[in-house]
Each structure stands twice: as C-alpha cells, then as structure tokens.
Amino acid sequence: MAHKAEDRTYDVIVVGGGPSGFVAAIAAAREGARTLLVERYGFLGGMPTSAALGPISPFYFDDEQVIQGIPHEFVQRMVADGGSTGHIRCTNPHGSGSYLCFYDREAYKWAALSMILEAGVTPLFHSFVSGVRVEGDRVTGVSVTNKSGTSFYSASVVVDATGDGDVATLAGAEYVVGREADGAVQPSTMMFDMAGVDTAAVKAYMDDNLDDFEWASEMVAVHPYSERLPRQHFVGQGFKRLVKEGMDAGELHLGRDSVLFLTTCHPGVLHFNSTRIQNVDGTSAESLTAGEIEGRRQVMSLSRYLIARFPGFENAQLIATGVQIGIRESRHILGEYTLTADDVMSGRKQEDVVARGYFPVDIHNVDGVEGYGEGGVWAGLDDSYDIPYRCLVPARLDGLVIAGRAISASHEAHGSFRTQGGVMAIGQASGTAAALAALGGVAPRRLDVAELQAALLRQKASLRRDPERAREERRRAVQAVSAALAEGRISAKYLADAGTFTGQAPRL
Ligand SMILES: Cc1cc2nc3c(=O)[nH]c(=O)nc-3n(C[C@H](O)[C@H](O)[C@H](O)COP(=O)(O)OP(=O)(O)OC[C@H]3O[C@@H](n4cnc5c(N)ncnc54)[C@H](O)[C@@H]3O)c2cc1C
Known part of the structure; x- marks a missing residue:
C-alpha cells in the first residue's frame, strides 16, 4: 500500500526494531507520540531473533530483579504465550549471570x-535508513530506502536504535569504536542450534567431566512456566579436551578453545554460542561478508565434529543459523557523558538515572581463542549501577536520542549493559524521552529529567532499589533452590554457594 506524503510526519521515529528499538517505540507511543x-x-x-541468539541474560543483580517496566511485560507476554521459561535461576552465576x-x-x-x-506504533519493515536530514544542529528526519525507492520521513525526535549508531553517524555525530587502546571490538559469533541431541547424555558427560569445563550451571525455576516446555536446563562452556584433539588433528576449524552450549525451549535442541570471528566491522559490508563466510565455516566444521565425536550427538542435526552473524560491538556515539568502567564496577548512582545496569562486565576474548581469565573478561560488580540520561543524548546534535548498545560508553562499560535487559531498559528511557521532548516542543538535551523519571516510574521502570522487594526476591530464590536440591532435581556440585541452600530454613 502506497504511503501518502501527509502520512510521513511523526512525533517520533525509532530506527531499528531490536530489543532497544521495539521497547523504545512502545514507550514513545504509550506517552502519546505518533510513532514510526x-x-x-x-x-x-534485532540480534536476539536475526542472529539466532539463545537466552535473555538476567534481568537481575544477584536475586534482585533490576529490569522491570516494558521489558518485564514483554517477557511475561512470552511466558503467557507458552513461548518462554521466563527467568530461571542459575545455580552458578559465573559465565552466564544469575x-x-x-x-x-x-x-x-x-x-x-x-x-x-497494541501501543499504536506504525511499523515500516523492509526499510533501511540510508540518510538523515540535519537543519543546523537538529536532526529533522530520515531517508528510508526500500522496494518503493527512497522516501523522506520527518519527526520531531528520532531515536537511533540501529545498534551501530547509523543515524547519529549519518548526522555527523562523533563516535569511538571498541577498546580505547586500539579500537578492537568484541568478537562476532555465528550462533546455531542443533536438534535430535540426546541432552541427557550431554549432561551426563558434563556431570562426569566437570574438570573439562571452564564453567557450568544447572537451573531452577522460581516462577511457573508452561508445562509444554522442558523442565531441565543447563549451560556449560567446555569440552576442552575434545576441542583440542580436533584442532590438533586438523579435524576442527574453530576460533575458540571451548564449546559454549545451552538448553532451549525445545526438547532435544541445544543452542551454541561457540564460534568466534575476530575483527568484524559491523558497519562495513565487506567486513560483514568476510565474517559471514568465516562464521559459516566454523558452524559447519563444529556441528559436523560434534556429530562425529561428541557424546549425545549421534543423531543430531544442524537446524538453524541466523539471518546474519551476531555483532556484539561497533560504534559508541559520544554523548553528554560517557559511562566508564569505574561507574559500572563500583555500582555508581547518578542524579539523572533513567535505567539500571546489573550484569558483570563480559568481554569475549578480543585477541585469542581462550575463555575468561585468559584474555576474556568476566568481572562482577560491587552493586547495580545507574545509566544516566546524558549517555543517551549525543553531544551537539539535537532532535536525536540514542538507544541500545551504541549509547555513550567505554568498551568496558558496554561489556556490562549490552545484554538484552540493559538495552531494553535503555530503550524504554530513550523512547519516553523522545516522546516527552517531541510533545513538549523541547530539545531532548533540555528535557526536565525529573519529568522523564516520573514518566518512567509510571510505566513501572525500576530506577532504584526497593529493599523490601529485593529481600523477598532473595527469599523466594533461596527457597526454590533449596527445594530443588532437597528433591534431587539439581546437584550440589554445580552450586556456587552450596552452604546457603543446604539448611532446612533458608539463611538470608
Ligand atoms: C553473538 C551475540 C551473543 C549475545 N548473547 C547474548 C545473551 O546470551 N544474552 C543477552 O541478553 N544478550 C546477548 N547479546 C547482546 C544483545 O543481543 C545485544 O546487545 C542487543 O541485541 C543490542 O540491542 P540493540 O537494540 O541495541 O541492537 P540490535 O539488536 O543490533 O538491533 C538493531 C536493529 O536495528 C536494525 N537496523 C540496523 N541498522 C538499520 C538501518 N540503518 N535501518 C533500519 N534498520 C536498521 C537491525 O536490523 C536490528 O533489528 C548477544 C549479542 C551477540 C551479537
């Protein structure tokens, strides 16, 4: 159906429908903004569907649910539809979070x-933003290229949720790429799924060879979820001996020295976050093409090697890769403030908090094949931290708010907030800010942050800890894990803090 010229003016245009973008669009529309x-x-x-990702990492700092609001509603919607387990607790948080x-x-x-x-957002699919109109220092709209040609759409405020900061870059924003010292970005991964796996045999191998795993965890449901979904879940990063044998014999082509695999919503299907492709520039078609070729080489080699050599894979088949290779990191758009490693690690609180971060700093090895501790970084935080509004507002440019993984942050800080809960919470903040700025006729930079925070709280976002609620969440988790242990559904050998769970009454 053709668009009429008068249909092309919006209060808010969100570019990019990934976890930050679709949440931003819902938030903007719920605030009353006409949103495209x-x-x-x-x-x-975005990456979770197009790059065939596995799980949503925690919405939690330890047992405190930090991510609420629209992201929580979204997960609850999937659970109600029978399409998700919701968040289930890891018995060992190292490597995958709590x-x-x-x-x-x-x-x-x-x-x-x-x-x-339902929120009233107008979607425009199969459309790529290839240009931006800037008047003075203000972004006033975007050029969209699709099968119909190239059309201009104007907006009071544009939200850049492209992950790569495409809109901001086209508008002339300053940005940095990757690590400060040398611009190295987190490696890319082509994810894949295998069906027909004897998961019990895989788990039995893991149980008997835990010394061959860098980390592993079982999981315990804390909330009910559909009876149609598998009850037993686990994750592990290892199989190091078999990987080494395959590499030494020239039978296996892989960019890392271990296999990271997880259970899924489907019986007999395992998910693999197990290829590693270095130096892919997610903003260059040539580099992405090279990454797709190398990623597929590793997927084919590893899946065949798993079938040939690994316990439980005798009847397995490769069933899925994504539409594209997974890009963890590219541009960080420079904003009014740049979130630092210290802000994140120390759990710093900020006056203009609009979202909370909680996930350990998780940086896959940028230089080599090894895991955490030997090039990769997995570093726990002192506390949950605040993401300030200033990180979402690009320096100099008006009419633009950044969402998702491209906000103003260092490589290390990005290593923490980049998981889905973090970018969804940022999305809720950026969409709400864009709507308030558009409808109030103010530049995003001049927005009253107290008004923004009040709107976020109305939409049930979490901007600070509720100690009572956190205690209750901890109590519930300890009870669930203690019961699973007492009933033999999980094993003490995977428990990071076994002492907490072995008494009759939970120790809080
Ligand atoms: C390999 C890999 C593994 C990961 N594992 C986990 C995990 O286990 N748990 C977890 O919670 N998180 C994980 N993440 C992190 C998480 O998925 C990402 O950080 C998150 O998807 C970023 O969200 P985003 O909205 O900022 O960007 P993206 O997810 O990149 O979404 C951007 C969207 O914008 C669209 N787009 C881009 N450019 C344009 C344009 N110019 N015009 C129109 N549309 C455009 C894209 O098609 C896409 O839909 C992983 C990421 C990767 C890559």
Whole structure:
C-alpha cells in the first residue's frame, strides 16, 4: 500500500526494531507520540531473533530483579504465550549471570510485534535508513530506502536504535569504536542450534567431566512456566579436551578453545554460542561478508565434529543459523557523558538515572581463542549501577536520542549493559524521552529529567532499589533452590554457594 506524503510526519521515529528499538517505540507511543518504527528486516527483535541468539541474560543483580517496566511485560507476554521459561535461576552465576530466560524466537517476534501494534506504533519493515536530514544542529528526519525507492520521513525526535549508531553517524555525530587502546571490538559469533541431541547424555558427560569445563550451571525455576516446555536446563562452556584433539588433528576449524552450549525451549535442541570471528566491522559490508563466510565455516566444521565425536550427538542435526552473524560491538556515539568502567564496577548512582545496569562486565576474548581469565573478561560488580540520561543524548546534535548498545560508553562499560535487559531498559528511557521532548516542543538535551523519571516510574521502570522487594526476591530464590536440591532435581556440585541452600530454613 502506497504511503501518502501527509502520512510521513511523526512525533517520533525509532530506527531499528531490536530489543532497544521495539521497547523504545512502545514507550514513545504509550506517552502519546505518533510513532514510526523503521526496521530493515521483516520482523522485530534485532540480534536476539536475526542472529539466532539463545537466552535473555538476567534481568537481575544477584536475586534482585533490576529490569522491570516494558521489558518485564514483554517477557511475561512470552511466558503467557507458552513461548518462554521466563527467568530461571542459575545455580552458578559465573559465565552466564544469575538467571537466564529461554525463549522461542517465533514467540519473541510475535510478542514484540503484538506489543508495538497494541501501543499504536506504525511499523515500516523492509526499510533501511540510508540518510538523515540535519537543519543546523537538529536532526529533522530520515531517508528510508526500500522496494518503493527512497522516501523522506520527518519527526520531531528520532531515536537511533540501529545498534551501530547509523543515524547519529549519518548526522555527523562523533563516535569511538571498541577498546580505547586500539579500537578492537568484541568478537562476532555465528550462533546455531542443533536438534535430535540426546541432552541427557550431554549432561551426563558434563556431570562426569566437570574438570573439562571452564564453567557450568544447572537451573531452577522460581516462577511457573508452561508445562509444554522442558523442565531441565543447563549451560556449560567446555569440552576442552575434545576441542583440542580436533584442532590438533586438523579435524576442527574453530576460533575458540571451548564449546559454549545451552538448553532451549525445545526438547532435544541445544543452542551454541561457540564460534568466534575476530575483527568484524559491523558497519562495513565487506567486513560483514568476510565474517559471514568465516562464521559459516566454523558452524559447519563444529556441528559436523560434534556429530562425529561428541557424546549425545549421534543423531543430531544442524537446524538453524541466523539471518546474519551476531555483532556484539561497533560504534559508541559520544554523548553528554560517557559511562566508564569505574561507574559500572563500583555500582555508581547518578542524579539523572533513567535505567539500571546489573550484569558483570563480559568481554569475549578480543585477541585469542581462550575463555575468561585468559584474555576474556568476566568481572562482577560491587552493586547495580545507574545509566544516566546524558549517555543517551549525543553531544551537539539535537532532535536525536540514542538507544541500545551504541549509547555513550567505554568498551568496558558496554561489556556490562549490552545484554538484552540493559538495552531494553535503555530503550524504554530513550523512547519516553523522545516522546516527552517531541510533545513538549523541547530539545531532548533540555528535557526536565525529573519529568522523564516520573514518566518512567509510571510505566513501572525500576530506577532504584526497593529493599523490601529485593529481600523477598532473595527469599523466594533461596527457597526454590533449596527445594530443588532437597528433591534431587539439581546437584550440589554445580552450586556456587552450596552452604546457603543446604539448611532446612533458608539463611538470608
Ligand atoms: C553473538 C551475540 C551473543 C549475545 N548473547 C547474548 C545473551 O546470551 N544474552 C543477552 O541478553 N544478550 C546477548 N547479546 C547482546 C544483545 O543481543 C545485544 O546487545 C542487543 O541485541 C543490542 O540491542 P540493540 O537494540 O541495541 O541492537 P540490535 O539488536 O543490533 O538491533 C538493531 C536493529 O536495528 C536494525 N537496523 C540496523 N541498522 C538499520 C538501518 N540503518 N535501518 C533500519 N534498520 C536498521 C537491525 O536490523 C536490528 O533489528 C548477544 C549479542 C551477540 C551479537
């Protein structure tokens, strides 16, 4: 259906329908803004659906649920649809965080689409933003290229949720790429799934060979979820001996020295976050092309090697890769403030908090094949920290708010907030800010932050700890894990802090 010229003016245009973008669009529309969401693919979700990701990492700092609001509603929607386990607790948080939420990727796409449509967002799929109009220092709209040609859409405020900061860069924003010393970005990964796996045999191998794993965890449900989904979940990073044998014999082509695998929402299906491709520039088609080729080489080699040599894979098949290789990191747009490693690690609180961060600093090895501690970084935080509004507002440019992984932050800080809960919470903040600025006729930079915080709280975002609630969440988790241990559903050997769970009454 052709668009009429008069249809092309919006209060807010969100570019990019990933986890930050679809949440931003919902937030903006709920604030009353006429909102357009432009997405290059024909579905929503960004990396979690297009790059075939596995779980949503925790919404939690330890057992405190830090991410609430629209992201929480979204997960609850998938759980209600029978397409997700919701967040289930890891018995060992090292390597994957304190909780993981398994989701079916079709359920993810549908929940996101349903929620934007219910909020009144206008989606525009199969459309790539290839240009930006800037008047003075103000972004006033975007050029969209698709099968119909190139059209201009104007907006009072544009939200850049492209992950790569495409809109901001086209508008002339300053940015940095990757690590400060040398610009190195986190490695890319082509994710894949295998079906027909005897998961019990894989788990038994893991149980018997835990010394061959860098880390591993079992999981315990704290909230109910659909009876149709598997009850037993686990994650592990290891199989190091078999990987070494394969590499030494020239039978295996892989960019890392271990296999990272997880259970999924589907019986007999395992998910693999196990390839590693270095130096992919997610903003260069040539580099992305090279990354796709190398990623697929590693996927084919590892999946064949798993079938040939690994316990439990005798009847397995490779069933899915993504539409594209997974890009963890590219540009960081310079904003009014740049979030630092120290802000994150020390759990710093900020006056203009609009979202909270909670995940350990997780940087996959940028230089080599090894895991954490030997090039990669997995560093726990002193406390949850605040993400200030200033990180979402690009320096100099007006009419633009940044969402998601491209906000103003160092390589190390990005290593923490980049997981889905973090970028969704940032999305809720950026969409709300864009709507308030557009409807109030003020530049995002001049927005009254107290007004923004009040709007976020109305939409049930969490901006500070509720100690009572945190204590209750801890109590519930300890009870669930203690019961699972007492009933033999989990093993003490995977428990990071076994002492807490072995008494009759939980120690709080
Ligand atoms: C390999 C890998 C593994 C990961 N593992 C986990 C995990 O286990 N748990 C977890 O919670 N998180 C994980 N993450 C992190 C998380 O998925 C990302 O940080 C998150 O998706 C970033 O969200 P975003 O909205 O900022 O960007 P993206 O997810 O990159 O979404 C950007 C969207 O914008 C669209 N777009 C881009 N440019 C344009 C344009 N010019 N015009 C129109 N549309 C455009 C894209 O198609 C996409 O839909 C992983 C990421 C990767 C890459």
